Amino acid sequence: MLTRKQLWRAARDALLYVSLCTVTFIVCFPLIWALSTSLKPKSEIFATPPTLVPRTLTFENYEALLTGRQQYYHSGPQTAPSGPTPAQFFTRWFVNSVIVTAGSTLISIVISTLAAYSLTRFRYWGRSVVPYFSLLGYMVPSIIFVFPLFLMMVRLELTDSLWSLIFGYVSITLPFCMWLMWAFMRSIPIEIEEAALIDGASRYQVFRQVVLPTALPGIIAASIFAMIVSWNDYLFGRVFINSLDNLTLTVGVMLFFEGTHVDWGLLMAASVLMTVPMAILFMALQRHLVAGFGAGAVKG
Amino acid sequence: MEVRLERINKRFGAVQILKDIDLVFPSRKFVTLLGPSGCGKTTLLRMIAGLEDITAGKIWFGERVVNELAPRDRNIAMVFQSYALYPQMTVRRNLGYGLRVRGTPVSEIDTAVERVARILEIDHLLERKPAQLSGGQRQRVALGRAMVRKPDIFLMDEPLSNLDAKLRVTMRGELRRFHLDLNATTIYVTHDQLEAMTMSDLIAVMHHGVVQQYGTPAEIYSKPANLFVAGFIGSPPMNFLEGEISNRRFLVGDGSLPLPALQVEANAQKAVLGVRPQDLSRAPAAGQDTITGTISLVELLGSEKLVEVQLQNRKRMSIQLRADAFVEMGALFHLRFDPQRLHLFDKESGNIIPASN
Numbered sequence: 001m002l003t004r005k006q007l008w009r010a011a012r013d014a015l016l017y018v019s020l021c022t023v024t025f026i027v028c029f030p031l032i033w034a035l036s037t038s039l040k041p042k043s044e045i046f047a048t049p050p051t052l053v054p055r056t057l058t059f060e061n062y063e064a065l066l067t068g069r070q071q072y073y074h075s076g077p078q079t080a081p082s083g084p085t086p087a088q089f090f091t092r093w094f095v096n097s098v099i100v101t102a103g104s105t106l107i108s109i110v111i112s113t114l115a116a117y118s119l120t121r122f123r124y125w126g127r128s129v130v131p132y133f134s135l136l137g138y139m140v141p142s143i144i145f146v147f148p149l150f151l152m153m154v155r156l157e158l159t160d161s162l163w164s165l166i167f168g169y170v171s172i173t174l175p176f177c178m179w180l181m182w183a184f185m186r187s188i189p190i191e192i193e194e195a196a197l198i199d200g201a202s203r204y205q206v207f208r209q210v211v212l213p214t215a216l217p218g219i220i221a222a223s224i225f226a227m228i229v230s231w232n233d234y235l236f237g238r239v240f241i242n243s244l245d246n247l248t249l250t251v252g253v254m255l256f257f258e259g260t261h262v263d264w265g266l267l268m269a270a271s272v273l274m275t276v277p278m279a280i281l282f283m284a285l286q287r288h289l290v291a292g293f294g295a296g297a298v299k300g
Numbered sequence: 301m302e303v304r305l306e307r308i309n310k311r312f313g314a315v316q317i318l319k320d321i322d323l324v325f326p327s328r329k330f331v332t333l334l335g336p337s338g339c340g341k342t343t344l345l346r347m348i349a350g351l352e353d354i355t356a357g358k359i360w361f362g363e364r365v366v367n368e369l370a371p372r373d374r375n376i377a378m379v380f381q382s383y384a385l386y387p388q389m390t391v392r393r394n395l396g397y398g399l400r401v402r403g404t405p406v407s408e409i410d411t412a413v414e415r416v417a418r419i420l421e422i423d424h425l426l427e428r429k430p431a432q433l434s435g436g437q438r439q440r441v442a443l444g445r446a447m448v449r450k451p452d453i454f455l456m457d458e459p460l461s462n463l464d465a466k467l468r469v470t471m472r473g474e475l476r477r478f479h480l481d482l483n484a485t486t487i488y489v490t491h492d493q494l495e496a497m498t499m500s501d502l503i504a505v506m507h508h509g510v511v512q513q514y515g516t517p518a519e520i521y522s523k524p525a526n527l528f529v530a531g532f533i534g535s536p537p538m539n540f541l542e543g544e545i546s547n548r549r550f551l552v553g554d555g556s557l558p559l560p561a562l563q564v565e566a567n568a569q570k571a572v573l574g575v576r577p578q579d580l581s582r583a584p585a586a587g588q589d590t591i592t593g594t595i596s597l598v599e600l601l602g603s604e605k606l607v608e609v610q611l612q613n614r615k616r617m618s619i620q621l622r623a624d625a626f627v628e629m630g631a632l633f634h635l636r637f638d639p640q641r642l643h644l645f646d647k648e649s650g651n652i653i654p655a656s657n
Contacts, residue, residue, distance in 0.1 A: 197372060
C-alpha cells in the first residue's frame with residue numbers, strides 16, 4: 001500500500017516526466033516532421049489528414065540527392081525541368097561545406113591555441129587586453145563585416161572560391177576561439193610546464209606533450225563552436241560565392257525553393273542530411289563541450 | 301654537489317625581491333630556506349632551478365656557474381607545492397616522463413619507475429591518473445618523479461603544505477629518510493619553522509629578501525642573530541620586553557632583572573630583552589631575578605600549560621608550565637628569569653647584543 005507521501009512523489013514525478021516529454025517533443029517536432037516528410041512518397045506529403053509516420057516508406061528522396069539523378073516530377077518528358085536541378089549538386093555542396101568547415105576550424109584552432117598560449121605564458125605589452133578586445137567584434141552584426149570582407153576578397157581575387165569562405169569564417173570564429181582558449185589556458189597551472197622543463201623537456205615538447213593534452217577539452221569546445229558557425233553560415237556563402245559548383249549546403253538548399261515548384265520531399269531529405277553530421281558530432285563531443293565552456297566561464 | 305650563491309639579486313621592475321644573497325649549501329646536506337610569505341624564498345629556489353632569471357650575482361653548482369643553463373641541463377629535480385603532476389598521464393607515465401624525454405630505453409624506464417614506486421609504496425597505483433589519487437598519494441608521486449632520475453640536487457617548494465596535519469608529520473620523517481638514502485643536496489623551502497627545525501641540517505632564515513641568519517637548527521634556536529629570527533623561531537613565540545641596560549641589570553617598568561656579562565659592556569642603552577616561554581620559571585616569592593604580574597589567560601596544550609601573565613606595564617608574558625601545575629586566573633605570579641637564558645637585542649638595529657660566554 002502506498003503511503004500518502006509516496007503517492008505525492010509518484011504524481012510529482014509523473015507530472016515532471018510528462019512536461020519534459022512535451023517540451024522535448026515540441027523542440028524536436030520540426031526535425032521529426034522533416035525526417036517523416038523526407039521518407040514519404042510525393043503523394044503522401046500533402047495528404048489530409050497529414051501523417052506523422054509515413055504509410056509508405058520510401059528512400060527515393062535520399063537516393064536522388066546522393067546519386068544526383070535527375071528527378072521527374074510527373075510522368076512524361078514535357079514536365080521535366082529544363083537545366084540543372086539543385087538535387088544534382090547536393091553531394092558537391094555537401095563536400096564544399098565539409099571542406100570550408102574543416103579548413104576554417106583547423107586554421108582557427110591552430111592560431112587561437114598558439115595565440116592563447118602566448119597570451120598566458122609570455123610577458124609583453126597589451127597581452128592582458130587583447131582577449132577582451134577580440135570579443136568586441138561580436139558586439140556588431142556580422143553583416144557589417146561582410147561587405148568590407150567581400151571587397152578584400154575581390155582584391156585578393158578569391159571571390160567565388162572556397163578559400164574566400166574559409167578565410168571569412170576564420171575571421172568570425174577566431175576571436176571567440178582565442179578568447180575561449182585563453183580562458184582555458186589560464187586555468188592550466190604553470191607549475192605543470194615548469195615541472196616538465198625541469199624533467200628535461202624542451203619548450204616545444206612541453207607544449208605538445210603537456211599543454212595540448214591538458215587543454216584538449218578547451219580545444220574541443222572551441223572546435224565545436226567554429227564548426228557550428230561555419231557549417232550553419234548563410235550570409236558569407238550567399239555573398240562570396242556565385243557559381244553553383246562552389247555553393248555550400250546552407251545556400252544551396254535555399255535553391256530548392258526557387259522556381260514554380262517546391263519539392264518538399266527533397267528539401268526535407270536535404271535538411272536531414274545537413275543536420276546529421278552536426279548532430280553526430282554534438283553527441284560524440286558534448287561531454288567535452290560542457291567541460292570546455294565550464295572552464296572558460298569560471299576562469300574568464 | 302655543493303651549491304653556492306654569490307651576491308644574488310632579484311628585481312621585478314622597481315621592486316627588489318632579493319638583496320645580495322650569499323649562501324653555501326654543502327654537498328649532501330638538507331638545507332631549508334625558511335621565512336614568512338613574501339620573503340623571497342620561493343623566488344630564490346626558482347632561480348636555483350633556472351625557472352627565474354637572475355638580475356645580478358652568480359649561482360655555482362660545484363665548480364660551474366649555471367646562470368645561463370636551462371633547467372633541464374642542471375640535473376636537478378623539483379617537487380612543487382601543488383605537486384604539478386601531468387593530469388592526463390598515468391602515475392607510471394608521470395614517473396617516467398623525465399627519463400622518456402631524455403631518450404632513456406623503455407626497459408630502463410620501466411625498471412627505474414618500478415623501483416621508485418616500490419620504495420614509495422605506490423606500486424599499486426601505477427595505472428591511475430592523478431585525479432584518482434589522494435593528497436598524500438599525489439605527494440608521493442611528485443616525490444617519485446623527482447627521485448627517478450637520480451638528480452644531483454633536490455629542490456622542494458613547500459611540498460607538505462597541502463597535506464593534513466597528521467600526514468605532514470609522517471611525511472616529514474619520510475622526506476628526511478629519503479634524503480639520507482638519496483645522498484643528494486636538498487634545498488627545501490617552507491614557512492613552517494617546525495618542518496625546518498625537524499628536518500634540516502642547516503637553516504637560512506629569510507626576511508624582506510635578506511638572509512637574516514644561517515646556521516644549524518640548534519644555533520638558530522639558541523642564539524638568534526636578531527629580533528626577527530628570535531620572534532620567528534620557537535613555538536610558542538619568544539617574549540619580548542623593552543627596557544634599558546644599566547649596571548648589568550635590565551630596567552623594565554618599575555622592576556629590574558640581572559643580566560649575563562656582555563661582550564661589550566653597555567650602559568643606558570635602549571634594548572629589547574627576549575626570553576622563551578620554556579626558559580621562564582615560577583618563583584614562590586618576589587626576588588632579585590623576578591617580575592610579578594597577574595595571570596590573565598591559561599591554555600592547556602596537552603602535556604603542558606601555557607600561562608599568560610600580565611605585568612604592571614600591561615605587557616603580557618607567556619610561560620610554559622607542566623600540565624598539572626596549579627594556576628588560578630587573576631592570581632599573582634612571580635616570573636623568574638635565568639640570566640643565562642636571556643637574549644638581549646639592540647632596540648634600534650634589532651641585532652643581538654652578545655653575551656661574553
